Amino acid sequence: MTHLPRRIAVAIPRYTESMVGGAESLLRGYAEQLSAAGCAVEVLTTAAEELFALENTLPEGETTINGITVRRFPIAGFDVERWRSLHERVRQGEKLAYRDQERLFGEQTHSPELYAFLKAADDRYDAVIVGPYPFGFTLQVAAAAGTKAIWVPCLHDEPMARLDIIREGLEAARGIL
Helix, strand or coil: CCCCCCEEEEECCCCCCCCCCHHHHHHHHHHHHHHHCCCEEEEEEECCCCCCCCCCCCCCEEEEECCEEEEEECCECCCHHHHHHHHHHHHCCCCCCHHHHHHHHHCCCECHHHHHHHHHCCCCCCEEEECCCCCHHHHHHHHHHHHHEEECCCCCCCHHHHCHHHHHHHHHCCEEC
16 A cells, blocks of 8 residues: 655745754754655745844745745734834733733734635645744744644743743644654
8 A cells, every 4th residue: 555645834934045043943854854754845934034134035936945845925024123022021021911912923923925825725735834932923824724733832941931822822733743
């Protein structure tokens, strides 16, 4: 009996050949190892090289990095100062009201076009691996992927990890790596 390769999307806020972040490198490693094991892997990401630059500096559309299809979608602008203010309150240990948690994650790196693509591609992927946790991007991708979302949260012992909105996202996931 022949088994078809699993179809997996790896969603990450940015994906370049020269990524330096630990969580980003981990997700890139998953994509490359799964591809090498015979899975059909695509990376879903933004056209931004920097998470807080709010610029689409990379070409949108499809490209290939190390043999893996990378689909880049435009990054949407957000209010960096509002995000910094809310983030600082969390960092200082303040317990944010749920509405402020939504604002915190709403004022971050986002790509509505990527979320729409993922929702429309319901049968395209068997699983969507997404991470890391402290981004609105991750919450929105996980919501769009529904029961196919597998989080790679890369949690740190910090106040952001204890927010209700993060707990709910993790609880709704298909799995956590």
